[in-house]
Amino acid sequence: GTLEIHKLIISTMLCFRILVRHEKVSEVEVLALIKKEVALEPPHQPESLKFIPEVAWSAVKGLESLKIFEHLIQQMEGEPHLWRKWYQDEKPESCEMPKGVKDINLFHRILLLRAMRPDRLTNALVEFVGQNMGKEYVEQPTFDIVATQEEMNTQTPVFFVLFPGVDPTPEVEKIGKMNGKVISDGSFINISMGQGQELNAIKALKEAGKAGNWVMFQNVHLMQTWMKSFEREFEIVIEEGAHPDFRCFVSSEPPALPHMEIIPESILQNSLKVANEAPSDLKSNIKRAFSKFDQSHFEKAMTHKFADFKALLFGLCMFHSLILGRRKFGSQGWSRKYNFNDGDLTICGDILHNYLSSYEQVPYTDLQYLYGEIMYGGHITDDWDRRTNNTYLKVLIKPQIMQGMNLTLAPGFRSPDPNKFDRNAYEKYIDEKLPIEDPRMFGLHPNAEIGYLTTLGETLFFTILQCSGGSSGGAGRKKEDIVKEQIVRFLETLPPAFVMLDLYVKAKDRTPYVVVCLQECERMNTLTNTMRKSLEDLEDGLKGKLNITDEMEELSDKMFINQQPALWVKYAYFSLKNLASWFEDLLLRIAQLTQYSDDLAVPSALWISGLFNPMSFLTAIMQVTARRDNLPLDNMTLKTDITNVRDYNEIQ
DSSP states (O other), X not given: OOOHHHHHHHHHHHHHHHHHHTTSSOHHHHHHHHHTOOOSSOOOOOGGGTTSOHHHHHHXXXXXXXXXXXXXXXXXXXXXXXXXXXXXXXXXTTSOOOGGGTTOOHHHHHHHHHHHOGGGHHHHXXXXXXXXXXXXXXSOOOOOHHHHHTTOBTTBOEEEEOBTTBOSHHHHHHHHHHTTOOTTTTSEEEEEOOTTOHHHHXXXXXXXXXXXXXXXXXXXXXXXXXXXXXXXXXXXXHHTTOOTTOEEEEEEOOOSSTTOOOSOHHHHHHSEEEOOOOOSSHHHHHHHHHHTSOHHHHHHTOSTTHHHHHHXXXXXXXXXXXXXXXXXXXXXXXXXXXXXXXXXXXXXXXXXXXXXXXXXXXXXXXXXXXIIIXXXXXXXXXXXXXXXXXXXXXXXXXGGGXXXXXXXXXXXXXXXXXXXXXXXXXXXXXXXHOOOOOGGXXXXXXXXXHHHXXXXXXXXXXXXXXXXXXXXXXXXXXXXXXXXXXXXXXXXXXXXXXXXXXXXXXXXXXXXXXXXXXXXXHHHHHHHHHHHHHHHHHHHHHHTSSOOOHHHHHHHHHHXXXXXXXXHHTTSOOOOOOHHHHXXXXXHHHHHHHHHHHHOOOOSSOOGGGSSOHHHHHHHHHHXXXXXXXXXXXXXXXXXXXXXXXXXXXXX
């Protein structure tokens, strides 16, 4: 029942803890990987290493705090051409390393990727976890409703989490039929919840409990107030002695926000939770799609066109998996979000069987039209997306797929020979022959995955940081010691507040520019005073002078994991930087405000995004111009010219 987005996170956390406990990796190095230490003042970057971005260069310097990389920059300066080649490689996690670090293990390579190529982190972590814990921890098995059935009982409802493209109803109907529970004779009752269904649902629940029938309530997230009644009635049915064959199924979408509650806690805790989410990787998607057609589908198609059925069904599963896989690339995959689902796949499989039974020749054009314009195409609203969808079908559903190894389904992956392959052979072929996933397999540029994978890697480590929340710093350094050092550094570095009384006295002429300056100084004082007060309180709390409050605990945790504390964010400006970079950025903003407020004159050059409210300064420009030239303010616009000036001192 683990969500797809959490699987690699959990596997990674488990793997690191086991390896640290067995002393196969250092706890200090694990913490450095998770936190991504960066140097606040990195050394000068030589011209030969300018291919490394500034942010990555700071992270490279941060790695030198680890013994294994203590001479890293020196090694890079000695062989810059090899480092450039490694850095620019499409798959640096698996290519040859520069000579200076050619003997490092995979974990240390991951540390380098974290600093320099964060877009390749998840691929390396999948390989690392697979090597140390087994492939079952990184590859999603196909969902088996029959195995789930063995864990069901009368007193435990089955709770299905709904995801786009996944409908649990056919799976429940499948095992219901195996147990003699079908809709036609009333032994299986399926109710799609909505307004007016409350009484019908309660009645069906009571009758099913007595008669030993099965009942399924779909989309209960639409009936949040009714769920309290369901909780109470279900308990009554069980207490009164439900029939041994009674089973209850519930399906709901997950809440939009973590703090929202749709399902009562008692039901969540006591239910068998099933999260049959569509996988994110291509191999798992193909295996999952192929598993929707069991041996009975193949036996039903055992005619003189059995080979045609197998080949075209495999092409259909490949098509289904590719269009699902494109979703993870965001707008580069599809212009809009489409809920392609398992129902589209299974119905297309039935259409394939019916058409092969009805026509002497395989109707490729008809199949392409039905799949691309009606079944899958029925979801599509964008013309360019429709063209992409139909292009896949023209490549995959054509006569060459019958000719065994003559049709390339994706780069490096050819269609198997249907005359030599049975169902089990197809499954084995997917496991053994499908290449490592790459954007080109979807018909996309190799760079299409950079943004997606970078975000995925950052989210993974941010979540691990949030979950660990300040575990041991390792190597004898406690969390408390690290936080104390940061408190001292912040308090010593933080400039004093602006003396607003002096500024008001100085500001005799309240022009729009002066008003902006005063407002910015007031907001900066609110932020820095809050920071100073919270840091001093935390310092006293760590010394035992004050009781540790929830706010102090949160501040301590955030400082340890290098994230912005919520108390500071409340009074600050929007920023995605980590705490160390955010603090350096804050000092630059204060320096600009100090210069601005010294003589309250309009600066010749201004870092406009360094203001709390940049729009106020733009408005001030228009106000001053309108007053000077006697122009109507509501008809004014701002024009921006791009200049070649790189040093503000050049501006007169």
